[in-house]
Amino acid sequence: MTTVEKKRRCCAKAAVRWLAGSAWFVAALVTWLWPDGDDFPDTLLLAGLLAAVGVVLLVMVAAKRLKDRAAWMLALGLGLALWELVQAKCLLLPRPFFGTPQDLLDVFLTDWRRLGDSLYHSLMLLVCGYSIGAVLGVVVGVALGWSLRFRYWVRPLMRLIGPLPPVALLPLAFVIMPSTRLAGLSLMALAAGFPVAVLTWSGVAAVDPSYYALARTMGAKPRFLVWRVALPAATPQIFVGLFMGLGAAFSMLVVAEMLGVKSGLGFYMQWSQGWAAYPNMYAALLVMSLMCSGLMSLLFKVRDRVLRWQKDGLKW
Amino acid sequence: MVKQSALSLSVEHVSHSYELQGVHNPVLADVSFDVEPGEFVALLGPSGSGKSTILRLIAGLEAPQNGIIRAGEQVITGPGPDRIVMFQDPTLYPWLTVEGNVGLGLEIQKQSDPVKVKHMLGLVGLQDYGSAWPHQLSGGMAQRAALARALVNDPQMLILDEPLGKLDSLTRLTMQTEIARFWRERGFTALMVTHDVEEALLLATRIIVFSPRPARIVMDVPVELPASRHRDDPVLMNMRRDILRQLGHGEDW
Ligand SMILES: Nc1ncnc2c1ncn2[C@@H]1O[C@H](COP(=O)(O)OP(=O)(O)OP(=O)(O)O)[C@@H](O)[C@H]1O
Numbered sequence: 293m294t295t296v297e298k299k300r301r302c303c304a305k306a307a308v309r310w311l312a313g314s315a316w317f318v319a320a321l322v323t324w325l326w327p328d329g330d331d332f333p334d335t336l337l338l339a340g341l342l343a344a345v346g347v348v349l350l351v352m353v354a355a356k357r358l359k360d361r362a363a364w365m366l367a368l369g370l371g372l373a374l375w376e377l378v379q380a381k382c383l384l385l386p387r388p389f390f391g392t393p394q395d396l397l398d399v400f401l402t403d404w405r406r407l408g409d410s411l412y413h414s415l416m417l418l419v420c421g422y423s424i425g426a427v428l429g430v431v432v433g434v435a436l437g438w439s440l441r442f443r444y445w446v447r448p449l450m451r452l453i454g455p456l457p458p459v460a461l462l463p464l465a466f467v468i469m470p471s472t473r474l475a476g477l478s479l480m481a482l483a484a485g486f487p488v489a490v491l492t493w494s495g496v497a498a499v500d501p502s503y504y505a506l507a508r509t510m511g512a513k514p515r516f517l518v519w520r521v522a523l524p525a526a527t528p529q530i531f532v533g534l535f536m537g538l539g540a541a542f543s544m545l546v547v548a549e550m551l552g553v554k555s556g557l558g559f560y561m562q563w564s565q566g567w568a569a570y571p572n573m574y575a576a577l578l579v580m581s582l583m584c585s586g587l588m589s590l591l592f593k594v595r596d597r598v599l600r601w602q603k604d605g606l607k608w
Numbered sequence: 609m610v611k612q613s614a615l616s617l618s619v620e621h622v623s624h625s626y627e628l629q630g631v632h633n634p635v636l637a638d639v640s641f642d643v644e645p646g647e648f649v650a651l652l653g654p655s656g657s658g659k660s661t662i663l664r665l666i667a668g669l670e671a672p673q674n675g676i677i678r679a680g681e682q683v684i685t686g687p688g689p690d691r692i693v694m695f696q697d698p699t700l701y702p703w704l705t706v707e708g709n710v711g712l713g714l715e716i717q718k719q720s721d722p723v724k725v726k727h728m729l730g731l732v733g734l735q736d737y738g739s740a741w742p743h744q745l746s747g748g749m750a751q752r753a754a755l756a757r758a759l760v761n762d763p764q765m766l767i768l769d770e771p772l773g774k775l776d777s778l779t780r781l782t783m784q785t786e787i788a789r790f791w792r793e794r795g796f797t798a799l800m801v802t803h804d805v806e807e808a809l810l811l812a813t814r815i816i817v818f819s820p821r822p823a824r825i826v827m828d829v830p831v832e833l834p835a836s837r838h839r840d841d842p843v844l845m846n847m848r849r850d851i852l853r854q855l856g857h858g859e860d861w
């Protein structure tokens with residue numbers, strides 16, 4: 293690459309950074325100055341918020357804190373301006389299935405208490421169910437890999453129940469469990485636990501036998517071999533299971549909340565759809581995806597920490 | 609350096625076999641030999657003759673089907689920290705740092721001692737790599753770490769299964785010298801399988817040659833040479849020719 297080209301590329305990057313902040317001002321101006329196509333709430337507030345984000349972005353650029361994300365912020369600002377234009381100003385898409393930014397903002401302003409409460413309930417159910425499933429999965433997986441007798445009795449059960457989508461057990465669980473929350477919780481544990489158990493088992497089974505021989509020559513007892521050799525050697529596989537289990541727990545959560553558990557984001561979504569409150573549905577969807585993505589990122593963080601001895605790994 | 613007590617060994621009429629796809633496969637046929645405390649015995653033999661097998665039995669990883677192996681006065685019934693093994697592969701645990709790997713034996717014995725581990729790392733020239741991960745080491749450094757992991761336990765007997773077999777020839781020369789130095793300074797009994805006749809002649813005080821499978825002892829000679837040996841020593845060259853002839857390579861050397 294010649295110096296001229298390098299310079300040009302550098303200038304282009306700087307331009308994108310400054311444009312990113314400006315794009316949000318454009319969105320703010322469109323929102324503020326262009327008259328709404330219908331009677332929408334909070335238009336001024338939205339314009340103010342967009343402008344505020346623009347200010348923050350410009351400050352970040354000046355402080356050289358906005359680098360890789362600049363292009364994304366630019367696209368986001370333009371996207372919001374376009375959305376505002378198409379839906380709030382020109383009313384191009386059929387309403388009320390497609391909402392405006394104002395509608396969404398309004399839901400957060402007026403219904404944040406119920407949304408927060410739903411988030412709290414979903415998160416609790418998810419964290420409890422998933423943790424129980426993960427721990428049980430690891431224990432069962434290690435036992436499957438280690439004990440012949442345990443494998444003899446448990447493997448057929450795993451093969452029978454494992455491939456069944458846990459959702460299929462939901463009607464049964466609602467009947468036999470004392471509460472719908474408990475039913476959701478146990479099925480989530482099952483959904484998360486199965487992949488964890490299978491992958492832990494396969495990880496333990498694949499441990500290099502010379503790892504055991506080595507520890508044994510230094511006098512290691514079976515306890516040490518299980519907890520200090522087999523388990524750490526299997527952690528890369530266990531994490532694959534944990535990721536799959538987390539995905540399964542997400543689906544289980546939503547289905548359980550939509551079908552019986554009378555709280556949480558799934559329930560909120562079901563309810564808002566029933567009342568044709570589409571903006572509320574979008575808001576719940578947004579909160580839910582932020583929750584799932586946050587938990588997934590957290591699990592990646594944990595994995596990167598635990599598996600820092602590995603040469604490489606997917607970066608989330 | 610305090611010399612720890614070395615272990616004597618007596619292998620008495622040991623036979624062993626494996627079942628391979630339903631076929632009975634004798635590996636050791638009535639093998640007997642005694643090792644005095646502090647000896648350095650090299651075991652030579654054709655590939656697949658059963659050298660690793662006899663080492664596994666001595667380490668206590670498996671029990672012999674016939675015969676008895678004693679370490680000191682004790683009949684060997686299982687592995688023990690008095691007999692430490694070093695394999696052809698370094699077999700470092702990838703999830704432990706180099707320090708963690710070297711301290712493994714002490715930890716298993718519930719005698720963790722970071723100072724001793726650090727000191728041992730220094731003795732093998734890895735003082736700067738204590739907190740490195742195994743995948744960050746070169747092959748030679750990894751094998752050095754494995755040597756440190758073995759020696760930090762102050763073994764009375766060191767069992768080496770082709771410990772230098774996968775190293776390049778220059779690294780081998782350095783590590784041969786290091787192993788010889790540790791053996792001289794610490795006075796443990798050493799039992800080393802190697803496929804390199806010259807290496808055996810340079811390091812050992814005695815050489816045992818096995819036949820092809822099932823292994824019997826076909827030659828058992830002392831190496832009566834001074835501690836600092838030279839490859840071109842005529843005595844050494846003569847022994848080399850005899851041993852190669854026993855191994856069926858009399859014409860090739
Ligand atoms: N676990 C096992 N199951 C079945 N057969 C085995 C087992 N371990 C070793 N053998 C057989 O025993 C014989 C001797 O093996 P061993 O590893 O002792 O040979 P070796 O002398 O160390 O060979 P090399 O020099 O190639 O390392 C081989 O024929 C091998 O196939």
Ligand SMILES: [Mg+2]
Pocket residue numbers: 659660661769
């Ligand atoms: Mg071998």
